[in-house]
Amino acid sequence: MGSDTLPMKPSPIPTQDDDPPNPSAALLSFNTDSTSSTSNPSHKPTIIFIFLLLITCIALSAAAAFAFLFFSNSSNTTTTPTSTTTSIDSKARPLAKLNHPVVILVSSDGFRFGYQFKTPTPNIHRLIANGTEAETGLIPVFPTLTFPNHYSIVTGLYPAHHGIVNNHFVDPYTGEFFNMGSHEPKWWLGEPLWETVVNHGLKAATYFWPGAEVKKGSWTCPEKYCQQYNGSVPFEERVDTTLGFFDLPSSEIPYFMTLYFEDPDHQGHQVGPDDPEITEAVANIDRMIGRLIEGLEKRGVFEDVTIIMLGDHGMVGTCDKKLIFLEDLASWIEIPASWVQSYTPLLAIRPPAGVDTADIVAKMNEGLSSGKVKNGKQLKMYLKEKLPRRLHYAASDRIPPVIGLVEEGFKVEQKSSKRQECGGAHGYDNAVFSMRTIFIGHGPQFARGRKVPSFENVQIYNLVTKILNIQGAPNNGSESFPKSILLPSA
Numbered sequence: 001m002g003s004d005t006l007p008m009k010p011s012p013i014p015t016q017d018d019d020p021p022n023p024s025a026a027l028l029s030f031n032t033d034s035t036s037s038t039s040n041p042s043h044k045p046t047i048i049f050i051f052l053l054l055i056t057c058i059a060l061s062a063a064a065a066f067a068f069l070f071f072s073n074s075s076n077t078t079t080t081p082t083s084t085t086t087s088i089d090s091k092a093r094p095l096a097k098l099n100h101p102v103v104i105l106v107s108s109d110g111f112r113f114g115y116q117f118k119t120p121t122p123n124i125h126r127l128i129a130n131g132t133e134a135e136t137g138l139i140p141v142f143p144t145l146t147f148p149n150h151y152s153i154v155t156g157l158y159p160a161h162h163g164i165v166n167n168h169f170v171d172p173y174t175g176e177f178f179n180m181g182s183h184e185p186k187w188w189l190g191e192p193l194w195e196t197v198v199n200h201g202l203k204a205a206t207y208f209w210p211g212a213e214v215k216k217g218s219w220t221c222p223e224k225y226c227q228q229y230n231g232s233v234p235f236e237e238r239v240d241t242t243l244g245f246f247d248l249p250s251s252e253i254p255y256f257m258t259l260y261f262e263d264p265d266h267q268g269h270q271v272g273p274d275d276p277e278i279t280e281a282v283a284n285i286d287r288m289i290g291r292l293i294e295g296l297e298k299r300g301v302f303e304d305v306t307i308i309m310l311g312d313h314g315m316v317g318t319c320d321k322k323l324i325f326l327e328d329l330a331s332w333i334e335i336p337a338s339w340v341q342s343y344t345p346l347l348a349i350r351p352p353a354g355v356d357t358a359d360i361v362a363k364m365n366e367g368l369s370s371g372k373v374k375n376g377k378q379l380k381m382y383l384k385e386k387l388p389r390r391l392h393y394a395a396s397d398r399i400p401p402v403i404g405l406v407e408e409g410f411k412v413e414q415k416s417s418k419r420q421e422c423g424g425a426h427g428y429d430n431a432v433f434s435m436r437t438i439f440i441g442h443g444p445q446f447a448r449g450r451k452v453p454s455f456e457n458v459q460i461y462n463l464v465t466k467i468l469n470i471q472g473a474p475n476n477g478s479e480s481f482p483k484s485i486l487l488p489s490a
Contacts, residue, residue, distance in 0.1 A: 092487040093444040098304040099250050101444075103464050104242065104257045105193075106292070107153075107209070108285045109146060110265025110426065111311035112273055113137030113436040119279045123290035124440070127309060131442030132485060135451035138439035140313045141458060142391040142430045143346045146265070147180060149312035149457060150210040154258075155190035156461030156475030158392040163189035164210070165398045166342055172350065172397050185216040191473035193464055194226075195219040197256045200470045205245055207238050208260035225254060235261055235288050243295035255468055259292075261285060265315070265426075272317035272424040273434070306443030306467055310457070316409050316434040319422040324368075324375045324406070327415040332367035333360060337414050344411040345427035347379065347404030357383060357401045364404075378407040391430070392476070408432045430456075443467070445486045452485055 095101070113136070116124050141152045141159060147167045148159040159165045164187065169178050178187050188211050194204035198218045205225040206212035213228055215221050227233075227241070242259050245252075264281035271277050289309065296302035326335045335349065342348040351360060361381045368376035381404045384394045393399060406412055408428055428435055436454070445467055459481045465472035466482035 089447045089487055091490040093303070094490055095304045095444060097300050098253070100253075100255060101306065101468050102253060102255055102257070102301075102304070103306045103308060103443075103467055104259060104292070105153075105209075105460075105464070106259045106261075106289070106307060106309045107150065108261050108263065108309070108311050108438075110263075110268045110313060110315050111282070111285070111437050112264075112268070112314035112434060113438055115264065115273075115278065115282045116438060119283045119286075121282065121286040123286045123293055124309070126293065127289065127307060127440045127442040130448045131307075131440055132446040132450040132452060133441075134439035134454050136454045137314075137433075137436030138310055139454050139456045140430050140435055140437060141456065142393050143427045144313040144430050144432075144435040145346075145427045146312055147210045151188070151190075151192070153310070153312070153457045153460045154192040154194070154209065154211065156458050156472070156477040157190045158458060158476050160393055160396040160399060161190065161476060163187055163396065163398065165393075165396055166346065166348070168342065169348075169398055170341055170350070180210070183214050185214055188214045188216060190475070191217065192219070193256055193461060194258070196465065196470065196472055197254075197468065202256075202468075202470070203252065203254040204256040205242070205254040206258045207242055209258040212258065231262060235263075235284070236291065239288055239291045239295065243292065243299070246296070246299045246301055256464065261288065265312075268315040268424040268426075270423055272422060273315045274317060304444065306441070306445065308460070308464070309438065309440045309442075310460070311437030312457075313426045314433075314435040314437055315424045315426050316428065316432070317422065318409055318411055318425045320411075320420050322375065322378075322410045323416075324373070324379050324410060324412045325414070325416050326412065328373045328376070329364060329367040331372075332370075333363040335360075335364070340414065341400050343413060345406050345425055347381075347406065347412050348400040349402035349404070350400035351402070360402055375410060378410045379404050379412060405429055408434060441485070447487055455481070 116128075140149045143159070143166060145167050147164050151162050151164045152158060155162045164178075166178075167180055170176070171178070191199075192211055194206055194212060195217050197204040203225065204219075206221075207227045208229050212226060213221050238259060238261070242257055245254055245257065263285060264278050267275070267277040267281045292307070293302060296305055326340070329335060339349050339351050340347070341350055349360065351357060361383055364381045367373055368379050368381070370376065381402060384399050384401055384403050387393055387403060387405075393403070404412065406428065409425075411425065426435060439455075439457075441463075458475065459477045461475050462472055462477040462479060463482050463485065466486060
């Protein structure tokens with residue numbers, strides 16, 4: 001909901017510098033001395049009085065007319081929307097050309113909320129102006145990392161429930177390592193949108209998305225509809241391939257498609273969020289959105305297709321002066337590197353069996369809060385079950401038992417070094433505003449020019465299934481959420 005226009009109070013009528021003569025004063029100043037005129041003194045005051053009375057009536061009538069026009073105009077100003085306010089639709093718009101709904105889910109990795117204002121982005125702003133936007137950004141899940149968030153978006157599950165608890169982690173039972181190239185179904189729990197769509201006998205297509213290459217359930221990652229990840233593929237080719245699906249016979253057009261861009265995350269890690277390289281990366285993403293819009297318009301389906309543009313997380317600048325070294329805790333407790341599964345921004349520690357995890361947390365926090373560890377107060381340790389509940393980061397054995405939350409912009413390392421560099425990072429507490437990303441929905445079921453409050457990305461799954469009119473799998477999103485953001489059916 002955008003800023004409402006406040007009712008305008010009528011401005012007071014300004015006092016004029018040159019007021020007309022007061023009729024009463026004029027009458028009192030009239031000279032009635034009989035020696036000053038040869039006219040009949042008994043008639044002259046009567047005529048003057050009538051004349052002045054007429055002038056007074058005319059003046060009062062004019063004032064009343066002016067007041068009516070003024071207040072009438074003020075009233076119209078209050079009720080008529082200004083030129084910057086877009087009228088909001090009351091019903092979903094019918095499809096004009098396509099015979100079934102289509103959703104294209106577009107992810108721009110690391111697109112921090114606010115990037116859309118770093119440089120002119122006419123195509124992104126076209127979607128905003130004619131669609132629905134999360135006014136202060138989309139809230140990622142914790143940890144605010146690429147794989148956990150992309151998979152939460154398409155499953156509606158928090159990482160503890162869909163299994164991808166970090167970009168890299170270890171199975172505590174088998175000792176096997178998960179990395180971003182792991183495509184075995186055992187890692188990927190839950191039911192992603194492409195699988196849900198296929199379960200209903202419909203077609204789905206993915207152009208890169210974490211988990212899309214995993215052959216699981218009814219999803220076989222068919223060659224024609226599922227691209228194997230290759231970061232060297234030009235963005236233009238990705239857009240054009242997606243557009244090519246709309247050249248198929250109507251019955252062959254997938255109901256659901258994904259489109260993924262690595263930027264501006266790639267640049268953000270190297271130079272932080274405020275470098276000119278980010279500006280150019282954002283401008284290029286806008287050009288890709290423009291290419292997608294133009295291609296859909298040429299095919300006459302732009303207004304029929306639902307485009308959901310979002311990111312997975314934000315970005316914050318980091319420098320080596322904002323470091324916390326675990327070796328500085330040696331006076332309180334030794335933390336061997338072999339215990340640490342992740343350093344920063346999520347510190348994850350899994351000690352050997354038999355080591356008291358509560359003792360580890362207590363001694364680390366004692367040292368960190370002592371004032372004797374550089375930047376120590378910027379890190380707080382928890383047993384995972386004692387983490388703030390809003391993080392939903394405990395209900396999985398894949399999550400190590402000891403978790404450290406680092407303040408925004410700080411990093412944890414094992415030991416000090418002479419390296420001095422600045423860049424960018426994400427993965428911090430999802431309550432940190434710099435971790436927010438964007439959400440824009442454009443299509444028949446999204447109101448034009450509407451702003452909605454921020455929400456977590458686990459709501460996206462139910463949103464898409466509602467648009468496609470299919471039954472989704474159980475998830476952590478709210479079943480009622482789509483009603484709060486989508487237009488009712490016509």
